Amino acid sequence: MNTAAAQTVSRGVGVTVRGLCKSLAGQPVLHEVDLTVEPGEVFVIMGPSGSGKSVLLRHIIGLMEPDTGEVLIAGESIQSPGVRDRHHMAMVFQSGALLNSLTLAENAGLYLREHAMKPEAEIADIVARALAAVGLTGQEEKLPGELSGGMRKRAAIARALVMEPQLLLYDEPTSELDPLMAATVSREIVALQRRLGVTSVVVSHDRELAFGIAHRMAIILDGRIRCVGRPAEVRALQDPQVREFLDATFRHH
Amino acid sequence: MIYRDIGQAILLFCEAARQWPMVWRDRARIREQLHEIGNASLFMACLLALFIGGVLALQTGPVMSERGVSSFIGGMVGLAMCKELAPVMMAVLIAGRIGSAMAAEIGSMQAYQEIDALRTMNIDPVRYLVLPRLVAITVGLPLLVVFAVLIGWMGGAMVCISNPQISITYSGYLNSLKAMVQVGDVANGLIKAVVFAIVIGTVSCHQGLTTLGGPRGVGRSVTKAVVNSIILILVLDYVLTRVLLNL
Numbered sequence: 496m497n498t499a500a501a502q503t504v505s506r507g508v509g510v511t512v513r514g515l516c517k518s519l520a521g522q523p524v525l526h527e528v529d530l531t532v533e534p535g536e537v538f539v540i541m542g543p544s545g546s547g548k549s550v551l552l553r554h555i556i557g558l559m560e561p562d563t564g565e566v567l568i569a570g571e572s573i574q575s576p577g578v579r580d581r582h583h584m585a586m587v588f589q590s591g592a593l594l595n596s597l598t599l600a601e602n603a604g605l606y607l608r609e610h611a612m613k614p615e616a617e618i619a620d621i622v623a624r625a626l627a628a629v630g631l632t633g634q635e636e637k638l639p640g641e642l643s644g645g646m647r648k649r650a651a652i653a654r655a656l657v658m659e660p661q662l663l664l665y666d667e668p669t670s671e672l673d674p675l676m677a678a679t680v681s682r683e684i685v686a687l688q689r690r691l692g693v694t695s696v697v698v699s700h701d702r703e704l705a706f707g708i709a710h711r712m713a714i715i716l717d718g719r720i721r722c723v724g725r726p727a728e729v730r731a732l733q734d735p736q737v738r739e740f741l742d743a744t745f746r747h748h
Numbered sequence: 749m750i751y752r753d754i755g756q757a758i759l760l761f762c763e764a765a766r767q768w769p770m771v772w773r774d775r776a777r778i779r780e781q782l783h784e785i786g787n788a789s790l791f792m793a794c795l796l797a798l799f800i801g802g803v804l805a806l807q808t809g810p811v812m813s814e815r816g817v818s819s820f821i822g823g824m825v826g827l828a829m830c831k832e833l834a835p836v837m838m839a840v841l842i843a844g845r846i847g848s849a850m851a852a853e854i855g856s857m858q859a860y861q862e863i864d865a866l867r868t869m870n871i872d873p874v875r876y877l878v879l880p881r882l883v884a885i886t887v888g889l890p891l892l893v894v895f896a897v898l899i900g901w902m903g904g905a906m907v908c909i910s911n912p913q914i915s916i917t918y919s920g921y922l923n924s925l926k927a928m929v930q931v932g933d934v935a936n937g938l939i940k941a942v943v944f945a946i947v948i949g950t951v952s953c954h955q956g957l958t959t960l961g962g963p964r965g966v967g968r969s970v971t972k973a974v975v976n977s978i979i980l981i982l983v984l985d986y987v988l989t990r991v992l993l994n995l
Contacts, residue, residue, distance in 0.1 A: 553864075556868050557867075558864050558867060558868070579870040580870065584868065585868060586864075586865070586868045588861050588864070588865060590860060592861040592862050592864060592865035593862070593865075594862050594866075595856075595857075595860070595862065596853075605869065605871070606869045606870075606871070609869070609871045609876065610870070610871075611773075654869075658869065
């Protein structure tokens with residue numbers, strides 16, 4: 496792990512993916528995926544659209560079960576009972592996935608209210624702080640439908656923050672965002688990791704984001720992990736397929 | 749396909765029943781759903797019942813009067829309303845209005861990953877979404893049936909006293925109703941209503957939770973929720989009638 500991750504007081508949990516295979520509708524999507532994410536690091540899984548990175552993320556959070564292989568959170572299978580009670584995990588979905596019938600404040604406080612973890616006044620205070628941390632003060636009573644894509648994404652980060660996660664997963668956190676907002680979200684991911692020492696797994700095809708925030712990263716192509724390493728190591732790779740993905744540009748003139 | 753759906757819906761009901769101890773904690777959401785069911789359907793239920801009771805009296809009254817058995821019209825309308833027409837018609841109405849709304853709402857949540865978000869927060873979607881709806885509809889539908897029975901009886905009475913072809917007075921209609929309709933007959937209709945409510949709630953929530961794809965998938969789920977609910981209501985109505993007649 497690099498120095499930035501090591502400097503934080505790590506409360507994050509490690510993630511191990513072993514021999515993960517998954518087929519959807521008869522089509523293989525992930526082949527023998529092996530991966531280790533160290534506690535407290537920002538790990539980016541990068542790959543083109545349709546390469547299986549979001550499916551991999553859904554396996555890590557336990558929304559999908561592998562055909563073969565396993566996902567371990569701090570050494571425990573994600574499918575084992577009570578693992579979510581012992582290790583707080585949160586995910587920021589590509590669309591935000593806020594509950595449309597609830598206001599922003601209700602969305603952000605949902606986890607604490609449903610698990611009856613704190614008194615109502617304390618929940619309101621925590622929610623206000625979480626929304627302030629992502630620049631959404633004053634928007635508490637708005638419904639998700641009244642917000643822009645960027646605001647929804649930041650609200651989803653606030654909802655995750657309230658959970659005080661040890662593992663935080665981001666699915667395409669900068670997609671559909673303008674460059675300014677993408678930079679804000681990227682900074683927020685790094686700031687969270689520094690502040691809380693949370694383990695962050697980010698799935699993205701945004702090269703700028705990936706190389707900007709990752710302590711380590713993996714490139715996934717056609718459901719196979721092609722390489723894992725620090726950004727500088729990945730950048731120096733000579734694998735033609737990896738290079739094609741990393742160097743792809745569009746020039747009209 | 750329908751057998752698989754029914755099997756999965758039964759499992760969903762068992763899962764929701766297992767969460768029964770959480771009902772008190774979910775009372776706010778149950779109240780919200782109950783308000784939705786009552787508010788959305790009470791006026792329409794009463795209107796429907798008024799005309800069903802009326803048309804029942806209109807169809808049978810003149811024939812019974814011709815044959816000199818007009819003193820049984822009140823009892824006949826009363827029994828038909830409370831044992832059969834009110835529970836079945838209200839269930840069909842609720843399947844169309846509330847069942848479709850449940851399937852659409854949960855289906856949209858499934859399509860837009862909101863249910864996945866609940867799972868990642870360690871919130872059981874069955875407890876959060878299915879249990880309050882199931883409890884609310886199981887309380888709400890029998891209440892609507894009570895209203896429908898009363899309004900249906902009134903509809904029958906209004907037709908009897910206003911139609912010269914039906915030779916029965918208002919008091920005669922009421923006396924006949926009182927003489928022929930027992931508390932057990934009303935209970936019979938309420939038992940049916942409870943069963944139909946569980947069927948509508950379970951089938952609709954199951955269709956919502958198994959929605960695949962985007963808006964088209966939601967549309968498919970809504971259609972299946974309403975159609976499957978109505979089929980099951982009519983089949984179970986026959987089965988329940990047979991069972992309750994033998995009690």
